[in-house]
Amino acid sequence: MTIRGTEPLGPAGEGRRPGTIPNGLFGMLVFVMTEIMLFAGLISAFVIGRAAAPAWPPPGQPRLPVEATAVNTLVLLASGAALILAHRHFHQGERARMRRPMQFALGLGAFFVLFQGYEWVRLIAQGLTLTSSALGSYFYLVVGMHAIHALCALVLLGYANLRLQRGFLTDSLFGAVETLWLFVVGVWPVLYWVVYL
Amino acid sequence: MAESIPSDATPAHDDHHHEEPSFASKYIFSTDHKMIAMQYMFTGMAMALIGGFMAYVFRMQLAFPGIDVPGYGLVTPANYNSLVTNHGTIMIFWVAMPVLIAAFGNFLIPLMCGCDDMVFPRINRLSYQIFLLSAIVLLGSFFVQGGGFGGAWTAYPPLSAKAEYSLTPLGSSIWLIAVALEFVAFLLGGINFVTTAMNARAPGMKLYDIPMVVWMIVIASILFMVSVGPLIAGAIMLLFDQVLGTAFYDPDRGGDPILWQHLFWFFGHPEVYVVLLPAVGITAEIITVFSRKKLFAYKTVLHTAIGTGVLSFTVWAHHQFIAGIDPRMAHVFTLTTLLISIPIAEMMFVYIATLYGGSIRLTTPMLWALAFIGEFLIGGVTGIFLGASGSDIYLHDTYFVLAHFHYTFYPIAIIGTMAGVTFWFPKMFGRHMNENLGKIHFWGSIIPFNFIFIPLFVLGLGGQHRRVFDYTNFPDLSLPWMQEFRVIATVALLVMLGFQILFLYNFFQSIFKGRKAERNPWNSNTLEWTTESPPPHGNWPELPTVYRGPYEYSVPGRDKDYWPQNEPV
Ligand code: HEM
Ligand SMILES: [Cu+2]
Numbered sequence: 001m002t003i004r005g006t007e008p009l010g011p012a013g014e015g016r017r018p019g020t021i022p023n024g025l026f027g028m029l030v031f032v033m034t035e036i037m038l039f040a041g042l043i044s045a046f047v048i049g050r051a052a053a054p055a056w057p058p059p060g061q062p063r064l065p066v067e068a069t070a071v072n073t074l075v076l077l078a079s080g081a082a083l084i085l086a087h088r089h090f091h092q093g094e095r096a097r098m099r100r101p102m103q104f105a106l107g108l109g110a111f112f113v114l115f116q117g118y119e120w121v122r123l124i125a126q127g128l129t130l131t132s133s134a135l136g137s138y139f140y141l142v143v144g145m146h147a148i149h150a151l152c153a154l155v156l157l158g159y160a161n162l163r164l165q166r167g168f169l170t171d172s173l174f175g176a177v178e179t180l181w182l183f184v185v186g187v188w189p190v191l192y193w194v195v196y197l
Numbered sequence: 198m199a200e201s202i203p204s205d206a207t208p209a210h211d212d213h214h215h216e217e218p219s220f221a222s223k224y225i226f227s228t229d230h231k232m233i234a235m236q237y238m239f240t241g242m243a244m245a246l247i248g249g250f251m252a253y254v255f256r257m258q259l260a261f262p263g264i265d266v267p268g269y270g271l272v273t274p275a276n277y278n279s280l281v282t283n284h285g286t287i288m289i290f291w292v293a294m295p296v297l298i299a300a301f302g303n304f305l306i307p308l309m310c311g312c313d314d315m316v317f318p319r320i321n322r323l324s325y326q327i328f329l330l331s332a333i334v335l336l337g338s339f340f341v342q343g344g345g346f347g348g349a350w351t352a353y354p355p356l357s358a359k360a361e362y363s364l365t366p367l368g369s370s371i372w373l374i375a376v377a378l379e380f381v382a383f384l385l386g387g388i389n390f391v392t393t394a395m396n397a398r399a400p401g402m403k404l405y406d407i408p409m410v411v412w413m414i415v416i417a418s419i420l421f422m423v424s425v426g427p428l429i430a431g432a433i434m435l436l437f438d439q440v441l442g443t444a445f446y447d448p449d450r451g452g453d454p455i456l457w458q459h460l461f462w463f464f465g466h467p468e469v470y471v472v473l474l475p476a477v478g479i480t481a482e483i484i485t486v487f488s489r490k491k492l493f494a495y496k497t498v499l500h501t502a503i504g505t506g507v508l509s510f511t512v513w514a515h516h517q518f519i520a521g522i523d524p525r526m527a528h529v530f531t532l533t534t535l536l537i538s539i540p541i542a543e544m545m546f547v548y549i550a551t552l553y554g555g556s557i558r559l560t561t562p563m564l565w566a567l568a569f570i571g572e573f574l575i576g577g578v579t580g581i582f583l584g585a586s587g588s589d590i591y592l593h594d595t596y597f598v599l600a601h602f603h604y605t606f607y608p609i610a611i612i613g614t615m616a617g618v619t620f621w622f623p624k625m626f627g628r629h630m631n632e633n634l635g636k637i638h639f640w641g642s643i644i645p646f647n648f649i650f651i652p653l654f655v656l657g658l659g660g661q662h663r664r665v666f667d668y669t670n671f672p673d674l675s676l677p678w679m680q681e682f683r684v685i686a687t688v689a690l691l692v693m694l695g696f697q698i699l700f701l702y703n704f705f706q707s708i709f710k711g712r713k714a715e716r717n718p719w720n721s722n723t724l725e726w727t728t729e730s731p732p733p734h735g736n737w738p739e740l741p742t743v744y745r746g747p748y749e750y751s752v753p754g755r756d757k758d759y760w761p762q763n764e765p766v
Contacts, residue, residue, distance in 0.1 A: 020396045052453055054451075
């Protein structure tokens with residue numbers, strides 16, 4: 001088991017400069033910067049597309065599941081909260097106590113994605129598809145992009161869980177996974193507000 | 198520190214210390230930053246030859262319409278479009294970026310920051326592999342049905358979105374996928390560059406002790422990563438329009454083609470600075486060494502570069518003055534564009550001030566560095582006419598624009614690269630290039646370069662349009678004297694391309710047979726010169742410690758006129 005401050009030196013002498021952010025966390029922060037801009041691009045495209053439409057939502061299209069998704073949003077936020085709790089334990093050096101919140105974060109996150117998938121199936125059945133209207137195009141574009149990110153981040157979260165069980169979750173890996181997942185959680189309410197409301 | 202490595206640690210760079218590495222693990226699947234730098238450099242060079250060959254083919258067609266171009270054959274209008282499009286795409290994404298950012302970034306950042314490798318060596322290797330794949334995908338698009346994409350490197354819809362217009366149903370999607378892969382490669386690379394420079398520097402190296410070229414590559418990487426996000430969003434939408442039948446950009450079905458222009462140029466303008474800044478950084482290293490002077494106003498240059506980066510996000514719509522944007526908006530973007538010329542001009546003055554009173558040695562790298570300053574200035578000054586919306590309405594999409602941006606890109610991508618390659622060649626390969634051949638090649642490139650593009654400025658002012666296949670089809674749009682100017686430009690290009698053979702000869706001959714180089718042939722201060730040439734795996738037997746900034750040249754009271762960063766007081 002590794003304790004904070006004694007984790008393996010990375011290839012380029014991680015930890016050579018005392019007081020620096022772990023490499024994995026730093027790299028992920030840089031990556032998330034791009035991600036924020038990606039979603040900013042998607043949101044502005046959506047806003048411009050909606051403003052240009054003669055009527056919004058376009059006539060003849062099913063209503064988006066605003067209430068069910070609101071509940072699902074809370075589930076996702078709860079997952080983020082669980083991860084923050086895990087973060088606390090991690091940095092107090094209490095690895096054993098962080099297992100439960102980590103599993104919660106993973107489980108709630110997985111529920112969010114599955115439930116979203118279920119809503120998609122229903123919407124498609126009701127006639128909202130990628131090409132049925134501008135609403136459909138933007139909906140699947142923006143929400144789908146978030147779903148892909150959620151899936152990738154879940155895989156990483158699962159991996160971090162595994163490493164935790166095996167007893168060697170590093171600062172670097174945990175920082176990276178946590179940052180990505182909190183980004184996925186944090187950007188969702190914004191998307192919900194823009195796309196659904 | 199090293200004793201605390203637990204048993205599960207996997208220090209990647211130690212992988213093959215023990216046995217003699219096989220050819221594949223040394224040259225192809227290496228995680229060594231220097232090898233990855235070479236891979237990027239050689240791939241970039243190969244792509245430069247391909248992009249240059251394309252320029253040769255369509256310049257021949259423009260000067261002598263309808264001839265059988267030697268080495269290519271007859272150029273059809275479709276060929277012409279796809280050559281121009283891919284020439285532009287290749288030169289920017291597969292030449293300027295891989296060489297200036299990835300090759301120099303990989304080679305220099307660990308060496309100049311005094312560490313043994315990038316912080317994420319495997320991600321680094323993956324970055325090159327994806328880059329190579331992207332190059333293969335792009336070149337492959339020429340061989341599919343319909344040929345390579347011909348809708349210009351800016352890929353404006355609906356031309357790029359609809360196969361009925363572009364006539365390249367497969368080529369346009371493959372082009373988009375290749376560009377997207379290239380972006381992924383540079384994202385992975387950029388994460389490495391920024392993290393390594395910030396986290397893994399040698400003990401003692403403070404932020405203001407980082408050599409300017411490292412800073413510039415770091416800032417360029419950040420600019421790239423911030424600007425590329427919206428373009429990725431836009432590219433996905435374009436791909437959906439092409440392949441899945443959505444109508445994001447289709448005006449007939451309620452879409453908005455101008456949206457693409459915004460997303461593209463929000464990236465496209467910062468991209469200019471993404472490639473410019475590394476070249477500016479390379480120049481800083483060279484002019485300080487060869488004038489034996491401290492960089493005039495280090496902090497000012499650095500802060501200016503950051504400011505320029507920020508400003509570069511506010512100018513994009515100067516590419517869209519005639520796309521029907523609100524004239525009041527055009528005023529705003531005119532203003533921001535004129536503003537951004539100030540910091541760039543300031544950097545040029547800083548460089549001139551650095552040279553002033555120095556003991557200047559006109560070596561080959563120094564010639565290139567000086568040429569960079571002079572030629573880029575022409576590019577910058579002509580840009581002001583395009584940034585002012587009033588004159589741009591006349592000049593838009595003429596050869597004036599074309600000559601302007603080649604006066605920026607050529608200094609960046611070719612002159613800047615040549616400066617860097619000739620300067621660091623001894624470190625990269627442990628041998629010297631031939632100075633005389635180097636100087637002949639320098640003049641043989643610079644003089645023809647001006648003879649190519651000055652005539653094109655004149656043609657542009659005369660109203661000649663870009664992206665036209667054969668002007669003899671438009672007798673009303675073109676005067677007879679113009680044809681002579683086209684021929685001058687093409688002949689100059691042929692001369693310039695001829696001199697590149699000399700470069701290739703000098704380059705490869707010197708790798709194997711050049712005069713052996715010592716550690717520090719230019720008496721330079723930065724850390725890369727303190728190790729062997731070429732540096733061994735792991736760079737130093739013992740990693741260096743830094744005591745001072747990188748530009749302590751001609752410090753009074755010292756017997757040597759340089760003061761290496763790692764020399765204890
Ligand atoms: C080697 C000498 C070069 C020559 C003679 C040359 C010539 C040309 C010409 C004549 C065109 C326009 C053709 C037309 O509009 O019909 C063109 C387009 C372009 N070139 Fe170059 N070029 C050279 C190098 C470069 C370099 C180094 C870069 C960038 C790093 C570059 C970037 C571009 C771009 C972005 C376009 C626009 C493509 C488009 O319209 O879609 N070129 N070049
Ligand atoms: Cu611009």
